[in-house]
Amino acid sequence: MKWNSIRTKVLAALVICLVLGVGCILALMYYSFERNSQVLAAESVSGAQKLFAILEAREISKMTAVSELLVTNPQVGDAFVAKDRTRLLELTAPLYSKLKSQGITNWMFHTPEPDMTVFLRLHNPPKFGDHLNRFMDQEVARTHAMVSGNELAKAGFAVRILRPFYDSQGGVTGYVEFGEELGQFIHAMKDQTGNNYGLLLSKKYVDRQFWADSSAVWKRRDNWDDNPSFVVADKTTASDSIIRFDRDLAAVPDQGKVLERFQEGNSVLVRGIFPIRDAAGNTVGAMFVVRDISGFYLAMRRTQNILIILTVAALALGILLVLTLLTRLVFRRLENIILVATRVVGGDYESEIQVTSDDEVGQFEQLFEQFRRVFVDVLSHVPELQEKR
């Protein structure tokens, strides 16, 4: 192969096209994958946010319906007004065991203000008489109407409702509270979407000692020191490594934030986060969303491989076609002209150039053949050659 031949130059140009073509496909696929994984992550975050809001609203409706029935039950009302804790427990305990199976984890009766202490805890009857004074307690005392929302207690985060009990004159005789741990939501969300979730609580709102005590009670590892600014209250995966966030939860925008794509083992995952506010509007926690996009990644890789194979095959075929055409239309005919010219100079005056076409090379063939005839005619008049001929 001659390095300065047209064939080599054309081949080199086509090979460069091939390499550029494959490079462009790789770059395009990578860009497309990056964009799509961002979109998938953003969808997962917004989808999780909506699902969380739906679950929250559904649970509030459920607790509201139960509380409606409760405040209109005269036996319960009488026992509460009479401050008969034993009777109240007898009347409500069977219902609590049913509600517990429906996810309601907290049920309390509070005495009216100014004391507003816990009169009865269905989920922990021996413990009573303490004063809670949380934001929602203050709100229900202030408005004397039902309040609902998320609230972080010392060791847990729950969606709660609080509503007053009224006597026949419309005076408040106490309050009833239902609550459901938000940690339960993430398992329901995983069942629905297949994504993994983690519920993070800001350390600013969690009591360290209470967290240690509750970890012991719930037989879970005390993970207080795992992260600088938050604790993982619950998660749907055994892996700790997928939940990684080193910023302040309060800085997470309301619409959530896509974090990044990462790999764990053979899985390709994207993660995002959205804030969770309490009834007072504080960002007390966040929901961490992890979506497995391995299937999408594999499909992209398969498409990428197919595209590369098709491009290489198409360009290889193109190279073959171009070189074949060039050989037939140009190179072979030029070689024939060179051969005829050489032979004429070597003494073969009968050798002729066949004009095969009227294309550019054909015009050159015709010109060269005319030149050859003139040359042979000139030679025929040279006396030295006339003898030989």
Added chain:
Amino acid sequence: MSALNDMKLQIEEKIKADGLDAKEVKGKIGLRSGKLFAFINPSTPDDPEAIAKFRQAAKEILNLSL
């Protein structure tokens, strides 16, 4: 005797010995050296420049040292 003619005869012998296409080989040497074989005969004058070109062309095309 002309040196060029001697060289021409040696080339023709080599072509014959190797069974090559005489017209084509002569044409190549002629084009390379700028000297037509047909014009070389025993009375061709010994032009040193023409001899050198002829010798070089024979070397390059036939690998023949003249």
